Amino acid sequence: MKKTVKISALILEVILILFTFSGCWNYHELETYSIVSGIAIDKGLNGYKYHITFECIKMSGGGAGAEIEPLLLEEDGNTFFDTVRSTLRESDKKLYFNHCKIAILSPEIAKAGIKSLIDWVQRDSEPRLTMDLLVSREETAGDILRVKPQSGQILSYQIAGTLDEVTGYYGSSTGVQLYEASDILNTEGISLVLPAIEKKKEASGETVQFSGGAIFKGDRQIGWLASNSNKYYDMVRDKVKGGLLMTGPTPGSTQICLEIRKSETNVTPVVSGQTVSAQIQVQMKVSYAEQDSEKDELTQTGIDKVEEYAEKTVEYGIESVVKEVQQNDNSDIFGFGSHIYQNNRKEWERLSPKWHEIFKTMKVNVEAEVEIENTGLSRAKAGD
Amino acid sequence: MNTSDSFAGAKLPSDRIEQNIRYLRDLFTDDETLIFRRLVNEKGKQPLRFCLIYADGMVNNRLINQDVIRPVLEFLFKPDEGEALIDTVQLQAMFSNDAKKTDSVEELIQGIVYGDTVLLAEGCQQALILNTKGFTLRSIAEPESERVICGPREGFNESILTNLSLLRRKIRTQDLKFKFLTFGRRTKTKACICYMDSIVNHNVLTELERRLEKIDIDGMLDTNYITENIKDASYSAVKTIGTTERPDVVAAKLLEGRVALILDGTPVALTVPYLFIEHFQADEDYYINYVFSSIDRVLRFVAFMLSLISPAVYVAMVTFHQEMLPTPLLMSIFTSRQGVPFPTALEVTMMLVVFEMLRESGARMPGIMGQTLSIVGALVIGQAAVDAKIVSAPVVIVVALTGICGLMITRLKGYLIIHRFFLLLCACVLGLYGVLLGLLVLLSGLFGMTSFGIPIMPDVYTRGLQNYKDTYIRAPWWMMIKRPRFLSGNRVRQSGGGKKPQ
Amino acid sequence: MNRTDISAKQMEATVVLFLVGSSLVTGGSTRAKQDTWFCIVAAMILVIPMVWVHSEILNLYPGRNYFENIICAAGRPAGTVICVLITLYALVLGAVVLRNFSEFIHLVNMVETPIIMIAVSVMVVVIYTLSNGLYVLARISKLMLLLLVVSVTVTIVLAYQNMDASHLKPVLQSRPADLLRGIVSSFSTPYCEIILCAPMFGAMSRNAKIFPTFLKGVFFAFLILLAANIRNTLVLGYLDTTVNYSSYEAVSVIQIGEFFTRVEVLIGITLLLAGFVKSGVILFSTCEGLRKAAGYRDYEPIVVPVGVLTLTAVPLISSNVSELSWMIEHLPFYALPVQVLLPVLVLVIGKGKKKLKQRKAPRQGQIPKKTKSA
Structure with missing residues (x-):
């Protein structure tokens, strides 16, 4: 009797293998993806709701001499996901969000509300809840991503790294990750402050810097918090790590x-x-x-x-x-x-x-x- | 069928020596190694005719000359002894320590083909079998496959009696039992079951004897013939019977309550039951400082896991769960995969196969050639393939890691090769979840498997420190108070032990 | 010890993994939001009598055979009906569990892999393990429990810096109705599912006592569930109540240094392991129940058909996730009679009968026949 069981289990297994050989569904090679490191969201052009700039990681060369460069893709769309998928019109690689560390919002978008962005990130399995949210002090958020990175090759990762440092040692802006933002938005009696970022002119070119925070009421941005004030805001919220x-x-x-x-x-x-x-x-x-x-x-x-x-x-x-x-x-x-x-x-x-x-x-x-x-x-x- | 079986019960035809000689000569027709040496003793009143029969090359010529031919020729026999002549030769004339009187043809044939000398005498239907074995044997050398840096350097050779003597020399007690068996309808190979009567688990012993009885095979050239005939889980790649060429290992296993089987003609002895943990126990563990051997043990476990799962996990991570790789690691893998035309799974499979080929060809090569081979292999596969972008560098690293770790536990070689590919397949289908399910399959296989009624992996962890003293680590000898669970009814190894020596 | 016997420790581990099974990944969050921990504690206290009831049913007659004891206690026709009811419940629950974690894997990691293929793969392994014997499953559980405890501990330690104690506030100020709903739902799933653990105890080694072993397993599971739930609430706060798989999300937030991130794979792994054991135990109970009801001698030949039956139920039980979560939320109302009412009833009848026989037996001086009853 035991033999029958084993043989039937074997047959089941064989069927399974036959099925699975017809397609390993989730098998994807790395190079079929375009890895997104950060996104910047602006008001859409030509009647579209959103205009998103994706900073992707691009490889040039190969083997030991390979170099990493940022590649900027820009797309319009009526929802976030629509915009994301629209990039497939011009690129053969699907955008891959799991390594996306920051999302920069333009003031216009922040003023219109950020709930839909948070909803998409939370719902989709690719983007991570630990993504940092930022608000641009510049008119468009895409401008920030166009700056050439100073350290490292990818600006978004530089920003994410800087945010850690600025929170711990300077105290002018505090990083807010998406899950924290979502928690604050849904807790009674508290409003959100997201770190603000701006461009800075330097002798060698442009760079980016943090400057205080953006004050929200509900999910809409209504004002700014100065760099110095942000420190005291942190103190009240008991978030001071240093500075x-x-x-x-x-x-x-x-x-x-x-x-x-x-x-x-x-x-x-x-x-x-x-x-x-x-x-x-x-x-x-x-x-x-x-x-x-x-x-x-x-x-x-x-x-x-x-x-x-x-x-x-x-x-x-x-x-x-x-x-x-x-x-x-x-x-x-x-x-x-x-x-x-x-x-x-x-x-x-x-x-x-x-x-x-x-x-x-x-x-x-x-x-x-x-x-x-x-x-x-x-x-x-x-x-x- | 003219096997020697047909002589069962046959006796020498007559008391006339010429007739007997003709009879034996007919049996060994076309065997020109057989020598019939006629002797005539004329010291007494009447000439007495004898004949020695032996196989050339199997005997010690000097022994025959000195201790057989000389006494037979020089002894002064009483006249007219008749049938009693052969007794006189056996009891008075012969200088041999092992002389046996028989008239069974079967025994005579067995004696002749195994290097004994048969002595026929005129007027006697009985013959003497004299132990004059003198074939050349390999000397007792350290086994190539089980070298130690520190510890006994003896190894079994191909003679069962030498092997038993090696064992006997280690355990000098009447408690050590040897039971002889014969295998092979044609080869008539001798085997011996050894065990310690007061320690052994008798269920295991009877089970082993029951299974051995069922073997019916014409030739038995190595213990593996037995292994495959009596093994539990016969289709599985897991070893449930241990093999070793070292007498000290066999002695240690006997002392733990195991049963050993030694076969003539091969230096490889079998030990049962064989638990899974024994794959990780090396003989040298017990001869060096326990701290070092414990570290080695842990390393072996780690190596086993790495060797088993690292290719599968690599494929799963890179092709299914890119989100699980930290960003810098992802980028470096991404860079090195740039320009490689093959899918990762194929790349890994290819490299694993190539590695196994390299290993196999190296194993059968003589020393110098082997070195050349490894250099060429390393150059071609390591450097050139990466440079030519046929494979990516991380894959080479993963495969090399797999290979090196696999070589650390050579006893699990077969198991590792098969299941590595099995897990790789699982990884290609369901990613990490597939690997996990595959591991569960392997685990349930191991947990369900027994060796002669003893579960080979009863538990992975249990309460009671005594159970760990010879598993993941090796405790110092004075701490090992008990024998392993399940193996022996008589568990106490050292009464009054367990205390620090000072 | 017989080689196919299950030791008390192994049995405990199996009970733990069974209970932790699917609740670990969903985090067991209820309507009581941040007060869910209270519901878990209350449900744990409530379940102790149930553990006793099941142990007593097992001890009712020698042989420790759960379904046989039910039939003996309740009589042939009524007992068979009860067995069939429990078996049906086991079948549904088996499908729900399988569906639940296939769905999880599908949503979180394997979007393009059909759910049924994931369920099939898991089921094949479960069937293979069970066909090796229940004791193999128990041995695997014992090993897996170690991994589970390690992974829960590690994630709690690592998530420490993401925790915010204020997420537990306000303490116990939820509406009583919500609290009650929470208690009922955690009482029913997972605690009262132990009814499907009970048949397993027949294979436990005879010198281990049932009640302490059972209770220890349940209590240990309670500790793990509580720890996981509090971790999720502390890390996620509000989010805990809106996400489908809060343990997964809570752990995905862990970020220590550049390299020690993305440890949510640990949760996926533990979920698969616990779910695997849970499916195995449920499948075993289903087969046992069916075997007793239909009068087979051995459960092994029906493992494969019952497994396939469970698989066919996987896509049928609900057409989408919201329906599934609706079902899971409302399952208690259907499940509680089977989980609580029937065993209590059986025990009362069985005990009563035993008393009656004890009173009769000495007077008539004959040994009461075990199977002959009302």
């Missing part, structure tokens, strides 16, 4: 430069009836990185005083950024609402219909605590 803090005796002065080692923020919303305020506590560990003044600040002012300066700077910075956003954009990018939602769902359900107005007038109370952990390799002069 610099310039401080001095007066707000806005830059005699002393501190490097942020660690930063932790606690936001506690206080609800009383229809008025809401937020308590923001920032705890920061920094190191003394540079002093740019004639006197030796460390020796003369003392380390405690410098810490105090820094605390003032942080408090002032956060307060002014919140005020700025409240006045200019009125979009809860700091997620005060979501804090209420997460801690007290019923309260939030009461407040949420009028959150638009409440946010505009809500007060924030910032308490910063900065601790200087070290002063680098130099120390304060003895005997003073």
